[in-house]
Amino acid sequence: MSRPNIVGPTALWREIKNKKVKSNDGKYLGKIIEISENHLRIQKGGFRKIRFWIPKDLADVYDGRFLWLVASQKDIYDKFLYGEEPSEEKYKMQGGLFANKNEAGIPTKSNFSEPYKNIRDT
16 A cells, blocks of 8 residues: 655644744734644734634644634634633534544534635735
8 A cells, every 4th residue: 555645844733833823814813822632722912912722623734934724814713712722522512614524423514704715825
């Protein structure tokens, strides 16, 4: 059995700690300050810091400077702005795009308002 051809560099999660994060519409969201099993904790601001958790499933690509996400800033703030890390049960119960694809009975579909369009594609 042949190994799959992986195109481009890959990064381990621990290597992107303290890296900057941008949404797919090019908006700066902050810096990764903590990494858990299913989520990234993002911090934005200096004096008035905003800290929030987003699912790792939103990560698209790390280009060496920014971790780009598959959602717009509006979608992230509307749907994934957690004050504290969600529990494992809550993470699995969210369904939709972030459901475990091996679990029977939970459809996987995109809940985002617009089709994927990344600012880097222009």
